[in-house]
Amino acid sequence: MAGEGYTNVQVGVDYYPEHWDESMWEPDVKLMKESGVRVVRVAEFAWSRLEPSEGDFEFGWLDRAIDLFHKYGLQVVIGTPTATPPRWVTRTYPDVLPVFADGRIYHEGVRGHRCYNSVSLRKFGSRIIERLAGHYSSHPAVIGWQTDNEFSMLDCCCDRCNKDFRDWVRAKYGTLQHLNQEWGTVVWSGEYSDWFEVTVPYGGSPHQNPSLLLDYQRFQWESCIAFQRSQVEILRRVCPEHFITHNFHSYPQRLNMHGLAEDLDVAAFDYYPNPSPQKQATAPYSGALSLDLTRGIKRRNFWIMEQLSGPPGCWFPMWRTPYPGLIRAYAWQAIARGADTVVHFRWRSAAAGAEQFWHGLIDHSNVPGRRFAEFAQLCGEVNGLASLLEGTEVVSRAAILYSHEQQAALRIQPQAEGMDYYENIKLYHRALTRLGISCDVIDWRQPLEGYRLVIAPSLYLHDEEASQSLEACAEAGGTVILTNRSGVKNMNNICVMQPLPGFFSRAAGVSVEEYDPVGSENHLLVDRESMLYECSQWCDILRPEGAEPIAWYGDDFFAGAPAVTVNRFGSGRVYYIGTHAGEDYWLKLLHDIALDAELVLFPGLPDGVQAFTRTGEAGDLLFLLNLTRTAQTVGLDKHYRSALTGTRLSGPVELGPYAVEILMTES
Amino acid sequence: MAGEGYTNVQVGVDYYPEHWDESMWEPDVKLMKESGVRVVRVAEFAWSRLEPSEGDFEFGWLDRAIDLFHKYGLQVVIGTPTATPPRWVTRTYPDVLPVFADGRIYHEGVRGHRCYNSVSLRKFGSRIIERLAGHYSSHPAVIGWQTDNEFSMLDCCCDRCNKDFRDWVRAKYGTLQHLNQEWGTVVWSGEYSDWFEVTVPYGGSPHQNPSLLLDYQRFQWESCIAFQRSQVEILRRVCPEHFITHNFHSYPQRLNMHGLAEDLDVAAFDYYPNPSPQKQATAPYSGALSLDLTRGIKRRNFWIMEQLSGPPGCWFPMWRTPYPGLIRAYAWQAIARGADTVVHFRWRSAAAGAEQFWHGLIDHSNVPGRRFAEFAQLCGEVNGLASLLEGTEVVSRAAILYSHEQQAALRIQPQAEGMDYYENIKLYHRALTRLGISCDVIDWRQPLEGYRLVIAPSLYLHDEEASQSLEACAEAGGTVILTNRSGVKNMNNICVMQPLPGFFSRAAGVSVEEYDPVGSENHLLVDRESMLYECSQWCDILRPEGAEPIAWYGDDFFAGAPAVTVNRFGSGRVYYIGTHAGEDYWLKLLHDIALDAELVLFPGLPDGVQAFTRTGEAGDLLFLLNLTRTAQTVGLDKHYRSALTGTRLSGPVELGPYAVEILMTES
Amino acid sequence: MAGEGYTNVQVGVDYYPEHWDESMWEPDVKLMKESGVRVVRVAEFAWSRLEPSEGDFEFGWLDRAIDLFHKYGLQVVIGTPTATPPRWVTRTYPDVLPVFADGRIYHEGVRGHRCYNSVSLRKFGSRIIERLAGHYSSHPAVIGWQTDNEFSMLDCCCDRCNKDFRDWVRAKYGTLQHLNQEWGTVVWSGEYSDWFEVTVPYGGSPHQNPSLLLDYQRFQWESCIAFQRSQVEILRRVCPEHFITHNFHSYPQRLNMHGLAEDLDVAAFDYYPNPSPQKQATAPYSGALSLDLTRGIKRRNFWIMEQLSGPPGCWFPMWRTPYPGLIRAYAWQAIARGADTVVHFRWRSAAAGAEQFWHGLIDHSNVPGRRFAEFAQLCGEVNGLASLLEGTEVVSRAAILYSHEQQAALRIQPQAEGMDYYENIKLYHRALTRLGISCDVIDWRQPLEGYRLVIAPSLYLHDEEASQSLEACAEAGGTVILTNRSGVKNMNNICVMQPLPGFFSRAAGVSVEEYDPVGSENHLLVDRESMLYECSQWCDILRPEGAEPIAWYGDDFFAGAPAVTVNRFGSGRVYYIGTHAGEDYWLKLLHDIALDAELVLFPGLPDGVQAFTRTGEAGDLLFLLNLTRTAQTVGLDKHYRSALTGTRLSGPVELGPYAVEILMTES
Secondary structure: OOOOOOOOOEEEEEOOHHHOOHHHHHHHHHHHHHHOOOEEEEOOOOHHHHOOEOOEOOOHHHHHHHHHHHHOOOEEEEEOOOOOOOHHHHHHOHHHOOEOOOOOEOOOOOOOOOOOOOHHHHHHHHHHHHHHHHHHOOOOOEEEEEOOOOOOOOOOOOHHHHHHHHHHHHHHHOOHHHHHHHHOOOHHHOOOOOHHHOOOOOOOOOOOOHHHHHHHHHHHHHHHHHHHHHHHHHHHHHOOOOEEEEEEEOOOOOOOHHHHHOOOOEEEEEEOOOOOHHHOOOHHHHHHHHHHHHHHHHOOOEEEEEEOOOOOOOOOOEOOOOOOOHHHHHHHHHHHOOEEEEEEOOOEOOOOOOOOOOOOOEOOOOOOOHHHHHHHHHHHHHHHHHHHHOOOEOOOOEEEEEOHHHHHHHHHOOOEOOOOHHHHHHHHHHHHHHOOOOEEEEEOOOOOOOOOEEEEOOOOEOOHHHHHHHHHHHHOOOEEEEEOOOOOEOOOOOEOOOOOOHHHHHHHOEEEEEEEEEEEEEEEEEEOOOOEEEEEEEEEEEEEOOOEEEEEEOOOOOOOOEEEEEEEEOOEEEEEEOEEEOHHHHHHHHHHHHHHHOOOOOOOOOOOEEEEEEEEOOEEEEEEEEOOOOOEEEEEEEEEEEOOOOOEEEEEEEEOOOOEEEEEEOO | OOOOOOOOOEEEEEOOHHHOOHHHHHHHHHHHHHHOOOEEEEOOOOHHHHOOEOOEOOOHHHHHHHHHHHHOOOEEEEEOOOOOOOHHHHHHOHHHOOEOOOOOEOOOOOOOOOOOOOHHHHHHHHHHHHHHHHHHOOOOOEEEEEOOOOOOOOOOOOHHHHHHHHHHHHHHHOOHHHHHHHHOOOHHHOOOOOHHHOOOOHHHOOOOOHHHHHHHHHHHHHHHHHHHHHHHHHHHHHOOOOEEEEEEEOOOOOOOHHHHHOOOOEEEEEEOOOOOHHHOOOHHHHHHHHHHHHHHHHOOOEEEEEEOOOOOOOOOOEOOOOOOOHHHHHHHHHHHOOEEEEEEOOOEOOOOOOOOOOOOOEOOOOOOOHHHHHHHHHHHHHHHHHHHHOOOEOOOOEEEEEOHHHHHHHHHOOOEOOOOHHHHHHHHHHHHHHHOOOEEEEEOOOOOOOOOEEEEOOOOEOOHHHHHHHHHHHHOOOEEEEEOOOOOEOOOOOEOOOOOOHHHHHHHOEEEEEEEEEEEEEEEEEEOOOOEEEEEEEEEEEEEOOOEEEEEEOOOOOOOOEEEEEEEEOOEEEEEEOEEEOHHHHHHHHHHHHHHHOOOOOOOOOOOEEEEEEEEOOEEEEEEEEOOOOOEEEEEEEEEEEOOOOOEEEEEEEEOOOOEEEEEEOO | OOOOOOOOOEEEEEOOHHHOOHHHHHHHHHHHHHHOOOEEEEOOOOHHHHOOEOOEOOOHHHHHHHHHHHHOOOEEEEEOOOOOOOHHHHHHOHHHOOEOOOOOEOOOOOOOOOOOOOHHHHHHHHHHHHHHHHHHOOOOOEEEEEOOOOOOOOOOOOHHHHHHHHHHHHHHHOOHHHHHHHHOOOHHHOOOOOHHHOOOOHHHOOOOOHHHHHHHHHHHHHHHHHHHHHHHHHHHHHOOOOEEEEEEEOOOOOOOHHHHHOOOOEEEEEEOOOOOHHHOOOHHHHHHHHHHHHHHHHOOOEEEEEEOOOOOOOOOOEOOOOOOOHHHHHHHHHHHOOEEEEEEOOOEOOOOOOOOOOOOOEOOOOOOOHHHHHHHHHHHHHHHHHHHHOOOEOOOOEEEEEOHHHHHHHHHOOOEOOOOHHHHHHHHHHHHHHHOOOEEEEEOOOOOOOOOEEEEOOOOEOOHHHHHHHHHHHHOOOEEEEEOOOOOEOOOOOEOOOOOOHHHHHHHOEEEEEEEEEEEEEEEEEEOOOOEEEEEEEEEEEEEOOOEEEEEEOOOOOOOOEEEEEEEEOOEEEEEEOEEEOHHHHHHHHHHHHHHHOOOOOOOOOOOEEEEEEEEOOEEEEEEEEOOOOOEEEEEEEEEEEOOOOOEEEEEEEEOOOOEEEEEEOO
């Protein structure tokens, strides 16, 4: 793994020289420089300009643009242009185009119109990347690459995917007998008697075998990884000095981000918090989760490759314009939670194309306005604090385990009305954030050393490895929280024939006697202090087998039955939450656990105000962010100095609308 | 018509030996025996195990399973496996797969993926049935057969259906001139000038000719009947001692159930009342209608082939788990209304496949729990009362006429916002059920002898035969209730050019001067006592021509116009209800009519409590069922003895949640 | 341009002789004559009767029908039958059928199943029209033709459309370089490197290039025009004495009605106001707009070719039946707003086909009832006033500019949640109608001479010509109202790189500093009198550059910023409304402007009562219409005489439900 130069703390912009008359370039770059911009991403959609017809490569325009960036001291990240195969490719080699399960074609004229398994896409994609990489491998301005753009699952059912899937299945299972057994195809006479009968799930019916559907997702995840790897191999070979990243977007995606990121140096995220006041109660928290999840992809700091710069809008009606301060505050939120470089999308709104109203920093009029001024302020602040921030990291003692496989399996078979894997994670993460507890969000297969608290939501698919990892965590003194719908299936999406929660029963010291999928109905939960809370979605009726009940149901035929238990395991504890408790309960539970586990809390955070810490050799940097339109007051427990203004702060501090404070302990 | 052995009153289970390791079979069968199970349905989805590849028949495993049932004294019903053609059939003979109106294929990998007219399906389906029938015709455990599984309309538009439909149309109408005239194709230039222009309704547009759409439904109904008949003919020939049934499901279906059942010995129903408390106000009543409708299919007792055993769930979120007592109470409701054998679906929840969460009596853990214990109690009770119950029947003096043809025609052209043929039948049936009036639900073409009350909802399509049947009923002293949208069309879905209600005007003594499709708006109805009721959907403004008005509209421009009339006809009476009156009005009207017609009522039934009677040589068995989660009190007008407990009961009796009483008059 | 005979003020009916047994014809025509009917439309769906098989023409039946009309003195308009190609066409020449963007076929068996560019449709359509025209060119009863029926956009993506579109694009742009530049295809690598890459927008994705999507709409508009022109050319040549019209319907249509009407003598509209009381608050106003828009198509009086006669209903549930007086009142509303001939759809409800429940004047029973009596009254009244009405016209000094191009562009890229181009026009028109101000609704490219007030909603696409036209209007003393989202794009749907509102800034004396797409949120507007109003959808933050602010925002970060400005320009004024103000604000603003501009107002109109004037040599005819179910009172400012009854009226006058008054000033 090579590549460096991605650890600077800095601000950048996404710029499309090909969209503008060349006479506008130098004024643009000059203004970037003056505003404090340090890095620019280019070319990720420019295939038709780089290779206007088959084999006709034209890099001159990009040379001139990159030379200009270099002249002004800006560094450049180049995107590989495979997300937008040009029309000469798709018209001549239509196997590039994905095919939906019902046979319709995903036509060109948009973006993302490419099957990851297409032979033609691989051929022409590799060729343009080889040329680009060779051309810019030693350009002094170029520091790294972005693969493709915003990968997502297409569930392609083209003939090539069909063939490749068949081969994938054969490689995984070896024999038809094994395949039939592991997928349980005997149900509904779905048994395969010949390999040619194995196909992608045509028709896209949810009635299909869930083991097939999950493996088909796995195949598509691996197809995407293999597609990216074909690019990474070229870039590593030709540009060994450059780093490689990919810009993930819009969580939750049906995507194996962790698998993709194994081939990358650094992860990136495209961050578009919704600026509507109607989203003010949720956007700061779902955004925080997205950032923590991105940091968890490689368990290190990351990039924002596209950051909100104005009202998004496109084929959908435009969103609200960002309130004064909002653009800057969300950029600082990203940095607080581990972003080093924040690249704003985009320098100027596009005058043409489907994204005309996905606004950039500068409007179509090319008159810099309020938003641009705020951006320039941000650049100045970041550049001023860069040396302080560089090398600092987020250190969390709590983790939430995220799994794209659980998410996929739970979408294939929704368990209860209103139950959503990712929405539930949002709730747990939001409770931690409101308590001011720093939390990592990592892949469920990651090692858990160092965590004092691990929340493992709905480990629905499971195996001994998963169970033993959590057991080890608890044995070492950690606190593990399991929830309902854990231990239901083996990894091939087959129900295990043992009491729930399967292998996790050992650690949890509990078994599920019976369950009731209560769905959207509200039910009652009663804790040891006889406090009442709401619960919904699911009610496991628990039989403690060593564990101690700490909450019980308050109604229905299972009133009085244990709903939440805690089990001492090794020197740690394992909680089992048999129902979907409301946020109030989680706040109470996590607060108590945090005190026990000696996690750092920030008491008294108002709604929409977040506290988060980056830690470096010189100590902690405490970020206080007011992500609301109204002034809020927080109480400081120590004496601090503001890194932004130098002011000394302590006790109650008022944060104006979208105010940002970066505080260092007064020594 | 041969076949016997289907009149036992008993409990069974659906069992899939092919889903489980053979080592589990004998423990399962032993537990069935111990619990009181008497009958098992097998093999209806097992084609891929019975014929793993073309012409390779393997019945050994089923022999071993059926021998085991025999060893423990259980009887067996075998399902023909045509609802799930295996992959070797569909991949090699793709004409088996249905084609939607827009050309998309209904792919395999699910169930029900078979066109009833497919030549290959008929060929391979007949062959496997011939083999199965021959193999098990004289096995001592085997008593009967279920054809296919849960027939439904697929509206297939494959080339074969297209050709067969053309032949069907030609056979029905003979000449193009006759066809064009009977369908009124001149409208919008839809005339056929050559037989090859006759096609199925490609595109599926509701704008198409309604006569074509109705005949296309008829063609598909007959295709399904012909498909089943091809199976029945084999079974009758090879297994003359066995009975034949089919398991209908989820009313209303677009299906000619009465036509299908003409080839069967006994009808069966798959009964899954929704256990949610949010459905408690409706599920007991829609369930009662389903049971009465099933009993009406052959006008005799029936089977439940699949009975609720746990929370259903699958590709949709799981339902609530059944409340304690609910499984048992709904099984007794089925028996009360004419089920003899009740087969529970399924023994144990499937570990694999799309129906993993359609829960059986035993969970995946294979630990029998609360639901299983309740089931075992039920088995004991049924076995204890079997000799008392066998031979008893439901005797009703009231009937509702149901017609799959009216239902289809009214779906092709919805008349008014909120008007639904089957929902309206639910209302009339619910009113009767709340009054404790026993009611048959029979095909509208059935003879009406013996009925004192006949409700004939919306006989929209009509002919002289229909009119004369009702006239005969009234002449003989019966009470007939007609509703709006009667007599609108001839049987080819063409509007008749005479005043409404067409031929029914004679019996009703009324004609419709004008109508107003008021849809979902609420309007007022005023009866002779000046009581006000709500009405909606439709307002016929009536002109009495011999009939006497008994209710009038209370608002809008037709305020004061007659809305409901009654006409003396022969020694009976014919009501015409020109609007959709609310449940209150129906309760009042039916109560008065019941008193006049000397129908048996059960006064004072609380919501969710149902009373129903089975009658045999030894007298009446009165079933009292509390289908709610709370205790309810009913008043008994006589002295009774409980057949379940032997207790003597009279006066006010409290029924606990989901309590069941079976009462015999104290002699 | 030839053709006359379309300026009579009269009532007609749509009649389908081919639907009825010939024995019914003469009784029908006799009753028409007796009722006062003067004109009949026939044959627009009768292709299969006129040409039962290829080349086999049979006009005898139509001869007999038209001779019968002639015998009774009725005049005849013939519809060209191309909206319903018969089955022998579509089965033998399937290129007639449109193809959707996803490849599905728009199958026959309905109506409108014809691609305007189909070679076979053009060939066989022209042939039948040539024959029909030749046959009836000199029939004394025949006075004119209707082209096809209710044109609408099909967005056909068949191979022919694909080829024709490519040719159209090539003809418009000449070179690929020019095309790529004008569409901005470089975005997302959408550049064309060869003409064969240019296709219709397969897939129908809204993500596609908006310039392509707009030009594809233009191509389809022109295809429809060319299709009609191919018919008009024949009719003009063969029937030079006849007039030609087309019946438009259901606004807003995605259609270039103004372009289509350039080839016509007179425009026609199919008018089906919804009779539901729930639509009473809106139907009279959206109806008024439809009529004014139709009058604006050729800026002269028009026909109603289909007028409401009973409850519509079909593949959708039936609507309410018309309240007593409603049919007549809406017919008079049409005449008031410029209809000369009003043809009712239809004589008698169809007994067959998909439109059985689209009720005519007479029900299926063929017994004329309440609705028919009302129609006969209408005929008598119209015939009585015909000489008074003929030659009168609507003279408006206010106009709203409507543009099918703006509408299309704003649908391709919706700007803000809840913002709809046509709905906004409805609001402005409704405010004018409630104030009693007569208003034309004309194409935005029309000359504006004579108008004192011009409302130009969202001229989103623009050019210098558009700007100069409005400038000229203002310079000459007119008042121009511009709204937000003006001057955003050039005519190729590319954003202009200048401050908003683009070229309109000169006249408006204002520029948009920033905007906020507030969507469905309600915000506050404050006027000079500190009155508060609601606004929504969009908030332009205005920077006056010569204009005077007259309203400001009342909340959010832009509180206090100008929202509405007025600029003196020449001897006129230009308003710029930067937000979507509610109806209250528009009533206030337009009232003030009307006083300034000396427009005629009718003060104190109750909700649902409309006043409108036709002017002739003999003076004004003031129509007062109560389009509600309750009596309403209006105050007359002069002494009038009722043209219908001769009564003298002045001061407060009560109008009964659906009452109609036609008043002449007492001299």
